[in-house]
Amino acid sequence: MVQRRPEEAGNWIRxxxxxxxxxxxxxxxxxxxxxxxxxxxxxxxxxxxGAGQLFEAFAEFEQWCKDAEDAL
Structure with missing residues (x-):
């Protein structure tokens, strides 16, 4: 879907x-x-x-990565 509709944030988030x-x-x-x-x-x-949704999801991902690293 990202190839067909690259402008849709939801496709990238999924x-x-x-x-x-x-x-x-x-x-x-x-x-x-x-x-x-x-x-x-x-x-x-x-x-x-959609960009706002994307940036929010990206920030949550980065926070999850930091939390996972801190847990090690």
């Missing part, structure tokens, strides 16, 4: 979550990094902000 569930943190991070380049910012505040 893809990154898939990689995380399969234990591949590096690939999940790569998915988020690629997504940041593809998902456009909203032009106005009332428009659905």
């Amino acid at each position: 893809y990154a979550n898939f990689e995380m569930k399969n234990g591949d943190v590096a690939r999940a991070r790569n998915v988020f990094e690629r997504a940041v380049k593809k998902v456009p910012l909203a032009d106005d505040e009332e428009e659905d902000d």
Whole structure:
């Protein structure tokens, strides 16, 4: 889906979550990094902000990674 609709944040988030569930943190991070380049910012505040959803998911992912590292 990210190839067909790269502008949709939800596709990227699902893809990154898939990689995380399969234990591949590096690939999940790569998915988020690629997504940041593809998902456009909203032009106005009332428009659905997929980029905001993406950045929130990316931040949660990074926090999870930090928590996992601290647990070791």
